Amino acid sequence: MPILDSRLPLAAAPMAGGPSTIALARAVAQAGGFPFLAGGYQSPDALAEQIAQARSIGSDFGVNLFASASAEIDDDAFEAFVDEIAEEAARYDIVLSPEPVSDDDQLGDKVAMLVEMPVPVVSFTFGLPGASALRALQSVGTTVLATVTTPDEARQAVDSGVNGLVVQGSSAGGHSATFDPTHDPRPLDTAELVRRVKHEIEAPVIAAGGVDGPDAVARLLEAGAEAVSVGTLLLRTDEAGTSVAHRRALADPDFTETAITRVFTGRPARALRNGFINRHHSAQITAYPAVHHLTRSLRRAAAAEGDTDRLHLWAGTGWRSARADSAVNVIRWLAGDE
Numbered sequence: 001m002p003i004l005d006s007r008l009p010l011a012a013a014p015m016a017g018g019p020s021t022i023a024l025a026r027a028v029a030q031a032g033g034f035p036f037l038a039g040g041y042q043s044p045d046a047l048a049e050q051i052a053q054a055r056s057i058g059s060d061f062g063v064n065l066f067a068s069a070s071a072e073i074d075d076d077a078f079e080a081f082v083d084e085i086a087e088e089a090a091r092y093d094i095v096l097s098p099e100p101v102s103d104d105d106q107l108g109d110k111v112a113m114l115v116e117m118p119v120p121v122v123s124f125t126f127g128l129p130g131a132s133a134l135r136a137l138q139s140v141g142t143t144v145l146a147t148v149t150t151p152d153e154a155r156q157a158v159d160s161g162v163n164g165l166v167v168q169g170s171s172a173g174g175h176s177a178t179f180d181p182t183h184d185p186r187p188l189d190t191a192e193l194v195r196r197v198k199h200e201i202e203a204p205v206i207a208a209g210g211v212d213g214p215d216a217v218a219r220l221l222e223a224g225a226e227a228v229s230v231g232t233l234l235l236r237t238d239e240a241g242t243s244v245a246h247r248r249a250l251a252d253p254d255f256t257e258t259a260i261t262r263v264f265t266g267r268p269a270r271a272l273r274n275g276f277i278n279r280h281h282s283a284q285i286t287a288y289p290a291v292h293h294l295t296r297s298l299r300r301a302a303a304a305e306g307d308t309d310r311l312h313l314w315a316g317t318g319w320r321s322a323r324a325d326s327a328v329n330v331i332r333w334l335a336g337d338e
């Protein structure tokens with residue numbers, strides 16, 4: 001029995017902050033892929049509502065949660081960063097608060113909701129679920145996955161008792177799933193990371209990161225992954241909830257590379273390199289989620305204004321192959337089905 005119950009060995013990666021929608025989940029399932037909902041940033045009630053809608057898709061689906069330990073906050077470094085980006089915010093008449101805000105994304109309430117209203121699969125990123133959360137989810141029949149970025153994290157995850165791994169390479173778009181946000185992700189090809197994890201650890205693996213077409217999918221399956229999770233290549237699809245500015249940037253030839261940066265949230269994440277990254281890259285701020293909360297109003301304003309110079313333009317290294325098309329066609333293309 002494969003770890004993800006879908007016709008094709010392809011999953012729609014969870015993408016919090018807008019891109020993952022019910023329409024996207026439906027289209028991916030229709031094409032034969034396995035959809036994930038993004039539970040991060042949402043309230044438990046909003047997530048429960050999305051799950052209720054997902055049940056009408058008629059196929060299995062997964063829900064992704066953030067399991068992040070808050071980073072230690074160096075108050076002086078945080079204040080210095082607030083000062084550094086104050087001018088960027090002032091363009092939108094936003095005054096940034098120097099008081100760091102921290103939270104756990106309501107993880108406990110979300111797990112409790114998922115125990116009460118079980119779903120087929122729950123995946124965690126940024127860390128592992130606690131032992132009682134893991135047991136509670138598994139006791140209601142849920143398959144639990146942990147996202148890992150190194151063989152060592154894979155070992156910790158399997159030892160904790162999860163059912164399988166999402167192995168994320170450093171070419172992935174968006175946040176690195178690293179358990180330690182102060183750690184700089186080592187550049188490592190996803191297929192190579194999958195091979196290393198499979199060599200050392202016996203567990204089902206879903207590979208994620210850097211897919212730019214069907215050949216990349218085939219390579220990851222050959223490396224030992226049971227399925228391949230795709231994020232960036234779905235960002236421009238009709239069904240994704242990606243903002244207009246983000247879509248435009250992904251198709252804009254003026255963006256020539258991606259970079260891993262902490263400047264938007266305090267956690268390493270891969271994005272199209274823009275002015276905000278270039279201007280603040282040296283800040284080396286690591287306070288997640290305080291930096292996420294700090295820059296949120298600025299990023300919202302930038303998105304509303306179409307200001308791609310100040311927006312977090314999450315993108316994996318395969319971004320140039322992201323097509324403006326139906327997700328049904330993108331999944332079929334990746335599977336070699338069209």
Ligand SMILES: Cc1cc2nc3c(=O)[nH]c(=O)nc-3n(C[C@H](O)[C@H](O)[C@H](O)COP(=O)(O)O)c2cc1C
Pocket residue numbers: 013014015016017019038039040064124125147168171172173174175177208209210211229230231232233314315316317318
């Ligand atoms: C816009 C965006 C948002 C993301 N949000 C999440 C998330 O909420 N949870 C998560 O586990 N991974 C998230 N990721 C990472 C993806 O799950 C996945 O690892 C990555 O997209 C795979 O690499 P690719 O983008 O090169 O396909 C996000 C990625 C992107 C591009």
